[in-house]
Amino acid sequence: MINNFQDQARQLGASGEILIDADPAKGFFRVKLRNIQPENATPQFTKGIVEAICFLGKSLNLTVKEHVAGEGESHE
Numbered sequence: 001m002i003n004n005f006q007d008q009a010r011q012l013g014a015s016g017e018i019l020i021d022a023d024p025a026k027g028f029f030r031v032k033l034r035n036i037q038p039e040n041a042t043p044q045f046t047k048g049i050v051e052a053i054c055f056l057g058k059s060l061n062l063t064v065k066e067h068v069a070g071e072g073e074s075h076e
Contacts, residue, residue: 018031031049
């Protein structure tokens with residue numbers, strides 16, 4: 001299944017890195033995308049990852065609360 005997704009991404013010219021910083025004992029993790037190609041795909045990649053995490057959380061019977069920054073709003 002992963003190979004199929006990788007093949008599709010290659011065909012679209014998509015690439016980049018995902019950095020994950022985690023502290024399992026504290027239940028903490030954060031994710032950073034960088035060098036996403038094409039550059040204009042960063043929001044789409046980010047939204048897709050957020051949706052996947054929400055789906056996983058709900059699948060584990062967790063209440064999911066999310067905040068996605070609006071245009072002009074920053075988390076930095």
